[in-house]
Amino acid sequence: MNFASGSADSFFCPGYNGAVSHERIGRYEILDTLGKGAMGVVYLARDPIIDRRVALKTLRLDLDPDLVEEFRERFFREAKAAGRLNHPGIVTIHDVGECPDTGLVYIAMEYIKGQDLKKMLGPDRRIHPAEGARIVAEVALALDYAHNLGVVHRDIKPANIILTTDGSPKVMDFGIARLESSNLTIDGQFIGTPNFMSPEQIMGQSVDGRSDLFSLGVVLFNLLTGTRPFPGANMHEVTLKIAKEACPIPSTIVPGLPAAFNPIILKCLEKEPERRFQTGADLAEVLGALARALMPRSEDDVGRTAISQVDAPKAEPETKSGVLKTIDRLKEIPLPSWIHWHVEGRWAGAVIAACVFVILVATVVLGLMIDRGPWPAPSGEAVLGRHWTVKTYFQAQDALAHGDVLAAETACLQALHQAPASPGGRALAAKIRRALEAEETILNNSNRVAVLVGEGRDFYRQEQYRSAVERFKEALEIDAGHELAASYLELASERLKETTRRRASRNVPATRTKPASTTQPTRVRPQAVPTPGLVRIQLRFDSPLNSGHLTVMLDGESLEEVPFDFSRKGLLGIRRKGTGTVKRTLIAPSGRHVVTIRLSSPQLKALAETSFDENLRAGSLWSLKTDMSSEKATPSFSLHRVE
Structure with missing residues (x-):
């Protein structure tokens, strides 16, 4: 989104004209329309009380009533959370409320002139590596501030990062992103794109600040290469790549891109949150140092990077090489006392002559034993073969680290065929074999759970609730987090209790009186004894x-x-x-x-x-x-x- 005056933006999904006939929303005077979309409209407005221009974000009212109510609740809740944030790298929330005349729900935000990163990018447009590192480092610091206050953005992408006129980045829609990244459907359409989501977001798991750092890693990849690390023809392909496939190495996409970015981006884009940067401050420190190393600076250049670091004192230039220093230190080491021995003068000549003779004999013998060549150079094919084998081992290790066990197995077997005696290769093969066994166990358990849940549902439909309960319990013993089995277990258990109570109520015996005497010629009609029913x-x-x-x-x-x-x-x-x-x-x-x-x-x-x-x-x-x-x-x- 661009908060610049008079600019339309892509902050919301297109398709809603957002026309408002009123000149005011609440106390704010409407000056212009900044952006519009499926969720609402953003206006340029003026607060007449303090004469301040604001960006006024509104929520549209013609959605499904259930969606409006849900959005409204989240709108207020997330706006209040974002209102706690006060950081130079975050767009400030000034006010949130509801217009009594129109019923429009609005958020008044800081009005910023600038351009978002999305509009600065394109198929053939990239940002200078030093500048990209600086921008992302400053955003990481802003995210770290928010994460420390318990607020997670959930929708970090180039469109939500705006560069001010002085080049400073600011994160927009902070805290409100949960509303718009909830990916609810309107008229069958999917709102937003998962290109910048983390794997845990894709799979609907709980997220924390490390999810934002994954998204920020995708942004950095996008800034430096002009492409996305997980492209796809449709949403299913994109989400599958984010969840399963490894990120390509950035420097292989753009020739000349500093290789120092590779480990930083790959660490940001790890599938498991525990293997990423744990805080935004950690990521900012690394990128800030890289930005300073890549950007040439004069003595008068104070720089624009908002990441400060105290320069370490320069070490004095060494006057001696490391080898000479080592020799000097060796001279200072005292020798053991038994080495100091004394030779009498009359034997000195004989001892020296004997030593010289032994040295000469040893030199001659060794000279005769040494193969003086010519030695054949290794063939080019052998060198390439060894290089290919080592490279294949590395490919197998990378595939295993990223969860692609089948690719790891294929690469490892190819390498072992060339070097079957390699200890490292055998150890890697054993690790891959254990991973395959674990995957097979998971697959077998998944199939078994599916069979048990299917049988349980059949028993449930046949009102055989006891058998259904047994099947669902067995399924949950294998997969305790299986929601369908847990839901059916609760229902089947309730039906089983009801059936048991119903049967018990039908089997309440009626108490009858015995005849007064067995010798009476006529039978006495039994009388019912009143009992609670x-x-x-x-x-x-x-x-x-x-x-x-x-x-x-x-x-x-x-x-x-x-x-x-x-x-x-x-x-x-x-x-x-x-x-x-x-x-x-x-x-x-x-x-x-x-x-x-x-x-x-x-x-x-x-x-x-x-x-x-x-x-x-x-x-x-x-x-x-x-x-x-x-x-x-x-x-x-x-x-x-x-x-």
């Missing part, structure tokens, strides 16, 4: 709510607690709102009772409650129904006898 209450709620809590009480005591949650996982593991039906069959004692039903929010805040004073006859069936036409409607309850 049971009634069934069918609970039903066609819920427009995504989640909540139903509580049924009998004479003030809890009879049944029914939590419900109809949300479901959508694309990339993101949870979507849903609706559904709550159905339960409750067993209660007969007699006159006060039946109370309460509908609560997920946080157990009561939404509505009603009590019924009824005489529940033994063996009767009752219907306890909750009616609610929409999410905003007032719930109503009814209790009537069915049979």
Whole structure:
């Protein structure tokens, strides 16, 4: 996005004209339109109270009502989180509110003249390596500040980094990114692109600051090479590459790019967060040093890089080589006492002559034994073969490190064919074999879990709940995080309890009196002894709510607690709102009772409650129904006898 006056931008997805007939939103006077898209519009506005220009971001109102409510909640929550940030590298949030006249939700942000990195890039346009290192280092420092306050951006990309007129980068939409990177669908379209997402974002896992550093590594790769590390023809191909494939080496894409960038970018783009830079400060320190090394500076040049470092004192030039210094130190080492021996003068000549003779004989013998050649030079084919073998071993190690076990196995076998006695090659082959066995175990477990869940679902549909519970439990013993098995286990366990209670209620024996005497000629008709009976209450709620809590009480005591949650996982593991039906069959004692039903929010805040004073006859069936036409409607309850 570009906050420059009068410029349209790609900050939002295109497709919404965003026209507003009002000259004000809240207290802000609208001056111009800066950008528009599927989520809303950004205006250039003026705060008349302090006469300050701001960028006013609004949320459009013509979306699906459920989406509007969800976006609105996130809009406020994330804006408040971003409002805590006060850093020169982050666009400041001034205000957040809702216009009483139009109902528009807005965020007032710092208005900045500049250009975002996305507009500075292109297929044949790249940034100078030193400048790219400086920009990303400053962004890393801004991210480190936010991460220390517990705020994660979640949508770092070139379009969200703006360069001011003096070349300083600022991160935009900080904290609001969670709203727009949630990748909800509108009219079947996918909002945003996953090109800059981390693997944990792609797989819907929890993220922390290291996810932002992965995205920043993609940005750095993009700035230096003009391409993306994980390109693809469609979203599926891109996400698969991010999750599974290794990043290409940047210096192989752009000839002349300093190779010092390779380990930095590859470390940023590690699949596992534990193997990346752990803080933005760590990344900034490395890139800042590289930027200073690559950028020529004069004595008067104070530089623009916002990363300060105290220069280390220069060492005095060495006047002697390392070898001479070593010799000097060796001379200072005292010799052992047994080396100091004395030779009498009369034997000195004989000893010297004997030593010289021995040396001459040894020299002659060694001279005869030495092969003076000519020695054949190794063939070019042999040299290339050894080079190819070593290179193939390195390829196998890299493939194994990046999780591509099959490619690692292929490369290792090729290298072992050339050098079968290599200890390093054999050790690598053993490591690859263990990795293959682990993958095979994971695959077998996955297949077994799929079979168990399938059998459990079949038993569940056939109302064989005990067998279903056994299958789902066995599946969870193999994969404790399998959500489908866990959900079905909960449902099957509830149905099993209901079935058990129902059978118990049918088997209550009727007590009969024995005849007064067996000698009486006429039989006495047995009289029923009054015993407490049971009634069934069918609970039903066609819920427009995504989640909540139903509580049924009998004479003030809890009879049944029914939590419900109809949300479901959508694309990339993101949870979507849903609706559904709550159905339960409750067993209660007969007699006159006060039946109370309460509908609560997920946080157990009561939404509505009603009590019924009824005489529940033994063996009767009752219907306890909750009616609610929409999410905003007032719930109503009814209790009537069915049979």
